Amino acid sequence: MNFAFTDDQLLFRDAVAEFFANECPPEKVRWSWNDEVGRDASIWAALAEMGVIGLTVPEAFGGMGMNEIDLLPILTEAGRYAYPAPLVETVAVVAPLLAESAPAAIAEKWLPGIADGSVIATVQLDGQPFVNDMHIANLLIAQRGDQLFAIPAEHVRSTPQISVDGARRLFSVEWDEADAELIVSGDAALRAADRAFDRGAAATAAQLIGLSEQMIAMTVAYVSDRKQFGVPIGSFQAVKHHLADAELKVSFARPAVWAAAYGLANSSADVDREVSMAKCFASDAAEVVARKALQTHGAIGYTTEHDLHFWLKRSWALASSWGDAAWHRRRVAHLLLDA
Template identity: 40%
Template sequence: MRFDLDQDQRDFAASIDAALGAADVPGAVRAWSQGDAEPGRRVWNQLTELGVTALAVPEEFDGIGADPVDVVLAIEALGRWCVPGPVVESIAVAPILLAGSPDGGSQLAGLAAGELIATVALPPHTPRAVDADHADLVLLAENGTASIAQAGTRHASVDPSRGIFDVAATGASWDSETGRAYEMGALSTAAQLVGAGQAMLNIAVDYAKQRTQFGRVIGGYQAIKHKLADVHIALELARPLVYGAAISVSQDSPEASRDVSAAKVAASDAALLAAHSALQTHGAIGFTSECDLSLWLLRVQALRPAWGDPTAHRRRVLEAI
């Protein structure tokens, strides 16, 4: 099967890049880490204007009802720009869980309009909710049911812009497609990792073209060229797995779980390679808080175990074959 994005999808991704490129997203991430969500909310408002927050919301609730491929396309772009907040949970997962709620219509409309940001805990692989302190809606889902929840104890994260919280149900539960929600959470996290990996590769390439050592730019050395070329290859191999898995999910393929896990493993490995290579290209300065690269380095470390770590997803692939 040959898969390629059409022109409308490319234009949509370009519009997200243009909007986020004009915003101070690194500044919003740093503010989010310090507990100030206002700059991040402004970034989310821009996403709402582009229709990103409405993608997975059904049309009857003022959403777009987009295909999983379009959702993944958008979230990859958000990963490229390191957008703060529960991106995967609010945009890709919450609409699935709320679809079965008897009172979910207004909440779905709120998500589409950007009035609500949601976060989700879905044990056992996602036992805690990300950014529950900044979210307007917290959901707890497990074994085919979901319920409204509230945040409890906050736990430390390797990425200070991603607080993780225990949650407890506060009301009645309803039947929900928790299996599909989990697949979309894992798949969207894979897309976010691919986007982050691409961003780090771009940052490293730009730095290698400018940094000089022994009288020449470091990008001229074969060791640097080969290292960054390996990252490019890894990302180019991971990206079609992500989009192929999105097609499997959209078609309710019996192999969807296998495809999602394969995509999550490939994206996790590619993003980790990108992080290592970008840091080695920059040297120690790359991990300082003043360097924007550090934001992506920490984000990747937090996203790799999110929605199932690579070991769990490798196990699912092995079991499937």
């Protein structure tokens, strides 16, 4: 059995990586911190044109009908370039949730717009205090107990919240059930919410892999140029050990994320455990890589003048999103010991 990505998947990933390299350089990430909206609509539209935004939308609604195995390499590239937009929420979570669980009228209302990029969706499941990118969203999918609702953005009252990552816009939200459409209720809603959570956690883990790989690359470049005692500091054994520790963590986390993608795409019986292992490993890896990168750069790496701080703060924010490493360890222990 071949567990490698196909040539088509790798070509798609490489095309997206090239696009982000051109359209989302560090200057664009810096702009997203300072701009009032912080989102470039032309990038989202171009990604929709490429098929990225509609990747998980069924073909019947104008999408590509692909799955998590196709999506996670692309999300890794989004993490590598610290792209500030709700790809996880719209593409990884909301689109498949609507496709699988929504009545036909709701699916027909929203999925074509997601596929063509005209609809941006975000999500709030039970236990999530804030909503990402509500200020640009057209649709909020929200859970209340054993019910899932679709709420048009004009019926959502939102309040901005502070985030460690200035490019990641968070909001507390309020809405009335009278303005919402019921997607699903009862046990079916709880199952749909659990699956949505798993998709969000796995997608975030993929972004953390990309963030970690980029922080290692930035640090290797820095220690190759920075000199002490007449030689690059990267030649010092202690610095080599820091980078080796960082790469080791990412190397162990990466296949766990791939396994989670495979489990989600194929409805594995152990998908909860696979996703939690992926998110735990990816969060741990990002924490170690961020610490090693900052220690190797020194204080300059934390200043707002240096690009590294964008990746540091994004990794800290995402490591605690969709369950932090400690939460997912407890979940794995529960799944194993109570099985």
